[in-house]
Amino acid sequence: MSNAQKLAGKIALVTGGTTGIGLASAQDFAAQGATVYITGRRQAELDAAVATITATGAAAYGIQGDVAKLEDLDRIYAEIEARSGHLDVLFANAGGGDMMPLADVTEEHFDRIFDVNVKGTLFTVQKALRLLKDGSSVILTASTTSVQGTENFSVYSASKAAVRNFARNWLLDLKPRNIRVNAVSPGPVHTPGLAGLVPEEHQSGLLGHLATLVPIGRLGQPAEVAKAVTFLASDDSSFINGIELFVDGGIAQI
Structure with missing residues (x-):
């Protein structure tokens, strides 16, 4: 095993690890020497993602589950404990949302987004505490x-503002255990989730428009966000705690 690997010997969990930023991060964690667990709601996609990661000889395991369901989280952590005993890195990435103007927001829309993005993130981290070693790294998306x-994105946006503020508060709660908590904030990244915000016939138009808004002049790629997540997971960021790391081509800075 190369000494250059940033996560050599570490045990990591990536929720929502079957596609996009989650899958790219799981791949990078594995490339950096970690044993990686990923979760996803759909078994077929989960199996495909694990096959992608292990194709390089890395150690990766998939556990089907929905982070909005506390019994699923209990089962996920029970399996990790049985196989590996502990965690060193938690990337609480599972989340999503869709667009809806204020006048059309329904209780179902609100509950669905907050259940995954806010409730799911909260209990993903809380229930991991007994497995996380002192000095671990937690990253939130x-x-x-x-x-x-x-425009038309208020519920999703509010849910992500809550996630960002979790990092500010939890670093204080976890101070006695020296567990760092940071947030990564992607801008427009070319993922199935971003394209899926609109019907298929409008996807190229949406992606093209978003690219014009980014100062760098293009969309990000999942692997670019993954590099930032790996940085926050590793000892390279040992004195970084509670930050919001924008990986956005500059869009939030103008």
């Missing part, structure tokens, strides 16, 4: 929408 207004 926030979003540039937490600091920018976005």
Whole structure:
């Protein structure tokens, strides 16, 4: 095993690890020497993601589950404990949302987004505490929408603002255990989730428009966000705690 691997010997969990930023981060964790667990709600996609990660000879395991269901989280952590005994890195990434103007927001829309993005993130971290070693790293997926207004996206944006503030508070709660908690906030990244915000016939138009808004002039790639997540997971960021790391091509800075 190469000494250059940033996560050599570490045990990591990535929730929502079957696609997009989650899968790219799980791949990078594995490439950096970690044993990686990923979760996803759909077994077929989960199996495919694990096959992608292990194709390079890395150690990866998939556990089907929905982070909005506390009994699923209990089962996920029981399996990790039985196989590996502890965690060193938690990337609480599972989340999502869709667009809806204020006048059309329903209770179902609100509950669905907050159940996964806020409740799911909260209990993903809380229930991991007994497995996380002192000195572990926790990374939360926030979003540039937490600091920018976005038309028809208020519920999702509010949920991500809550996630960002979890990091500020939890670093104080976890101070006695030296567990660092940071948030990564992607801008427009070319993922199935971003494209899926609109019907298929409008996807290229949406992605093209978003690219024009980014100062760098293009969408980000999941692997670019993954590098930032790995940085926050590793000892390279040992004196970084509670931050919101924007990986956004500059869009939230203008």
